[in-house]
Amino acid sequence: MYDSEPGFFTRLTLALRTFGRILTENDFASAVLRLERGESRPLAVVELPKPPLRETSPDSALQLLALLQQDGRFVDFLEENVATYSDAEIGGAARVVHEGCHKVIHAYLQLEPVRAEAEGARLTLPAGFDAAAVRLTGNVVGQPPFTGTLMHRGWRVAGITLPKIAEGHDVRVLAPAEVEL
Amino acid sequence: MSAARYAVGIDLGTTHCVMAAIDLRASDGDEVVDSIEPIPQLIAPGLVEERLVLPSFLYLPHPDELRPEDRTLPWGKPLPFVVGELARSMGGRTPIRLAASAKSWLCHPGVDRRAAILPVDAPDEVQRVSPLQASMRYLEHLRASWDHRHPDAPLPEQEVVLTVPASFDPAARELTAEAAATVGLGHLVLLEEPQAALYHWILAARGEWRKQVRVGDIILVIDVGGGTADFSLIAVTEREGALELVRVAVGDHILLGGDNMDLALAHAVRAKLAETGTRLDFWQVQALTHGCRHAKETLLGDTALDTAPVVVPSRGSRLIGGTLRTELTRAEVAHILVEGFFPAVAVSAHPTSRARAALTKIGLPYAQDPAVTRHLAAFLTRQIGATRDLAGFEKHTPDRAGFLHPTAVLFNGGVFKAPSLLHRTLDILNDWLNTEGAPPARLLEGIDLDLAVARGAAYYGHVRCGRGVRIRGGTAKAYYVGVESAMPAVPGMEPPIEALCIAPFGMEEGTQAELPPQEVGLVVGEPVWFRFFSSSVRRTDQVGTVLDQWQPDEIEELEEIAATLPAEDRQPGEVVPVRLHATVTEVGTLRLEAVPRVGAESWKIEFDVREP
Numbered sequence: 121m122y123d124s125e126p127g128f129f130t131r132l133t134l135a136l137r138t139f140g141r142i143l144t145e146n147d148f149a150s151a152v153l154r155l156e157r158g159e160s161r162p163l164a165v166v167e168l169p170k171p172p173l174r175e176t177s178p179d180s181a182l183q184l185l186a187l188l189q190q191d192g193r194f195v196d197f198l199e200e201n202v203a204t205y206s207d208a209e210i211g212g213a214a215r216v217v218h219e220g221c222h223k224v225i226h227a228y229l230q231l232e233p234v235r236a237e238a239e240g241a242r243l244t245l246p247a248g249f250d251a252a253a254v255r256l257t258g259n260v261v262g263q264p265p266f267t268g269t270l271m272h273r274g275w276r277v278a279g280i281t282l283p284k285i286a287e288g289h290d291v292r293v294l295a296p297a298e299v300e301l
Numbered sequence: 302m303s304a305a306r307y308a309v310g311i312d313l314g315t316t317h318c319v320m321a322a323i324d325l326r327a328s329d330g331d332e333v334v335d336s337i338e339p340i341p342q343l344i345a346p347g348l349v350e351e352r353l354v355l356p357s358f359l360y361l362p363h364p365d366e367l368r369p370e371d372r373t374l375p376w377g378k379p380l381p382f383v384v385g386e387l388a389r390s391m392g393g394r395t396p397i398r399l400a401a402s403a404k405s406w407l408c409h410p411g412v413d414r415r416a417a418i419l420p421v422d423a424p425d426e427v428q429r430v431s432p433l434q435a436s437m438r439y440l441e442h443l444r445a446s447w448d449h450r451h452p453d454a455p456l457p458e459q460e461v462v463l464t465v466p467a468s469f470d471p472a473a474r475e476l477t478a479e480a481a482a483t484v485g486l487g488h489l490v491l492l493e494e495p496q497a498a499l500y501h502w503i504l505a506a507r508g509e510w511r512k513q514v515r516v517g518d519i520i521l522v523i524d525v526g527g528g529t530a531d532f533s534l535i536a537v538t539e540r541e542g543a544l545e546l547v548r549v550a551v552g553d554h555i556l557l558g559g560d561n562m563d564l565a566l567a568h569a570v571r572a573k574l575a576e577t578g579t580r581l582d583f584w585q586v587q588a589l590t591h592g593c594r595h596a597k598e599t600l601l602g603d604t605a606l607d608t609a610p611v612v613v614p615s616r617g618s619r620l621i622g623g624t625l626r627t628e629l630t631r632a633e634v635a636h637i638l639v640e641g642f643f644p645a646v647a648v649s650a651h652p653t654s655r656a657r658a659a660l661t662k663i664g665l666p667y668a669q670d671p672a673v674t675r676h677l678a679a680f681l682t683r684q685i686g687a688t689r690d691l692a693g694f695e696k697h698t699p700d701r702a703g704f705l706h707p708t709a710v711l712f713n714g715g716v717f718k719a720p721s722l723l724h725r726t727l728d729i730l731n732d733w734l735n736t737e738g739a740p741p742a743r744l745l746e747g748i749d750l751d752l753a754v755a756r757g758a759a760y761y762g763h764v765r766c767g768r769g770v771r772i773r774g775g776t777a778k779a780y781y782v783g784v785e786s787a788m789p790a791v792p793g794m795e796p797p798i799e800a801l802c803i804a805p806f807g808m809e810e811g812t813q814a815e816l817p818p819q820e821v822g823l824v825v826g827e828p829v830w831f832r833f834f835s836s837s838v839r840r841t842d843q844v845g846t847v848l849d850q851w852q853p854d855e856i857e858e859l860e861e862i863a864a865t866l867p868a869e870d871r872q873p874g875e876v877v878p879v880r881l882h883a884t885v886t887e888v889g890t891l892r893l894e895a896v897p898r899v900g901a902e903s904w905k906i907e908f909d910v911r912e913p
Binding site for chain 1: 341344345346347348349350368370371373375394595610612614616618619620621622624625626
């Protein structure tokens with residue numbers, strides 16, 4: 121869009137470009153024809169259907185990743201090629217990652233298992249159980265109540281408190297470069 | 302005082318600060334509604350989080366180091382310095398800009414505590430701060446944090462109790478109170494940390510404490526924090542049928558704490574790594590100290606483990622390739638910590654001291670003997686007469702006894718989170734008692750080792766409003782000024798000095814000592830210096846008592862004090878006879894004044910002044 125009137129040279133190049141496209145592109149030619157006849161119409165405002173999927177804000181994801189990197193060297197660990205190291209070397213580094221990430225996860229998230237039963241226990245799911253929190257696998261047939269074996273207890277976050285971010289803080293920097301003077 | 306909604310306890314620690322509160326309106330007697338006050342602080346540039354503790358570190362960043370928006374706190378505009386967790390982590394990388402252990406400096410008689418000396422190793426372009434200013438910064442942060450969270454109940458209007466080590470001298474107490482007054486907390490009260498720990502024990506027992514102690518008990522409080530070890534003795538007496546607590550003795554100021562222990566382990570591991578040819582830089586030693594602390598806690602907490610890994614992560618992004626891995630064994634921890642810091646010694650043992658090199662770099666006077674048990678033995682031996690004059694305790698300590706026999710022990714401080722160190726100390730104490738045929742001391746349990754001091758201080762604020770038992774005791778020392786004895790001068794000999802008692806042992810808050818009969822001369826218009834002494838064992842000296850000789854461990858010399866008489870309507874150089882008058886203020890600081898024979902005016906005598 122031009123805010124001001126286009127100058128002579130702008131108009132000249134526009135004329136030359138549209139000349140070629142009018143000759144070669146059908147749609148373009150009919151659009152120019154409509155414009156030339158004065159049928160110019162405003163852009164129709166189309167009521168878009170509400171999207172069934174929404175975007176999540178990347179801020180808190182990046183913030184958590186930065187905390188995992190800061191205390192647990194998480195990104196360093198994942199970005200390293202583990203193929204060239206022995207298990208003992210990887211194990212040493214894994215302790216740093218485990219200790220730090222464990223601290224971060226427990227400092228900011230209140231983790232709890234979805235099911236309190238021990239894994240391997242038999243349990244019965246009544247009708248109307250929360251399908252988001254319990255996933256059925258294997259011989260999934262018939263009507264509830266369902267009886268089965270707990271293979272994984274699941275994890276749920278009961279609470280989350282992330283540090284507050286200052287206005288203007290760049291969350292995309294997961295770890296600043298360090299330069300020692 | 303009646304307007305206060307909360308009693309707030311502030312533990313201004315060497316390594317971290319904690320703030321606790323009691324809602325006075327919701328509390329009554331033993332029914333107390335108390336909480337730890339979360340402290341918002343920067344934990345990384347631009348990230349603010351509420352934590353229960355505020356690390357006592359002050360970082361002085363380079364102007365280009367942190368953007369203003371990365372220094373923003375919830376309560377206002379960015380400050381040119383950083384306090385708390387971020388200060389600690391930045392200081393780990395750039396130690397020349399980190400002011401730490403301000404509290405220990407505040408009690409260091411060898412330096413000017415109002416002078417900008419911290420960080421000691423800072424280059425000239427860093428705007429240094431004084432130990433007093435650093436303490437102010439922490440208190441300022443605590444106040445801002447409280448006011449932000451309680452806009453309807455600002456901190457200066459609350460019943461605030463600030464804790465200090467029992468061993469703090471009058472100058473350090475006054476500087477602490479001054480730092481608080483500068484940030485608007487002029488009405489607070491000082492409380493000794495071991496007493497605060499005992500108050501917390503009383504609070505945590507919710508009334509049951511009366512069943513756990515009895516008249517005749519002597520409670521020993523052993524408080525080993527991050528940077529200092531502090532001992533106190535508190536006797537349980539009876540008045541009008543109710544139990545009463547009297548603090549009868551406090552120990553010396555010992556700069557020895559959990560940080561020394563972690564550092565000792567790190568040095569041992571570093572030496573082990575050096576044998577294999579690995580040299581560590583400063584950053585790695587810090588990481589190693591952190592790793593050792595973790596390994597120590599693992600080993601001391603789980604008796605089934607024989608080794609715990611210690612990992613020093615690489616500095617660069619290559620984590621696996623650059624990480625050093627070693628381990629700490631149970632035997633090493635036992636040797637370094639248990640034998641080094643808690644050796645089984647006889648009660649007659651004394652802390653060793655070695656002569657300091659004549660040209661020492663300016664630094665903190667750390668305890669030369671790392672053995673906590675030897676310091677404890679010396680304390681109990683020295684305080685053998687602590688209860689001799691207390692009604693009901695005349696027969697407590699047998700004549701043959703070599704030390705004062707405690708009957709109960711309360712441990713405080715993060716060091717004792719390791720049960721093995723706690724029981725080790727208790728066992729050694731009980732061995733001493735057993736040798737003298739005394740029954741073993743009982744362990745008083747149930748306190749929160751990290752947060753007890755702040756919570757106990759808040760409880761004391763509640764108690765001060767007349768709701769619960771109070772620990773009495775007053776000042777734990779008697780104070781003396783040096784006067785030259787009237788003797789003919791002998792060439793080549795300094796005239797012998799006598800100590801004139803001006804403040805007796807056990808002065809309570811808000812009381813005044815009598816005026817001593819002796820007068821001293823002040824020269825108008827110029828500062829007059831007095832040598833200043835204290836004694837933690839001479840309990841019976843009264844104002845006016847003059848000592849011409851004393852045992853070396855009976856009296857301790859403090860820094861000189863000074864009085865200056867303004868010239869005003871007198872002739873400069875004129876000598877005015879004055880008497881020295883001691884008061885213990887409501888805050889809990891000692892105040893000395895020079896009172897002339899005539900006239901209503903008096904002049905304050907300053908602690909912590911420097912000779913020009």
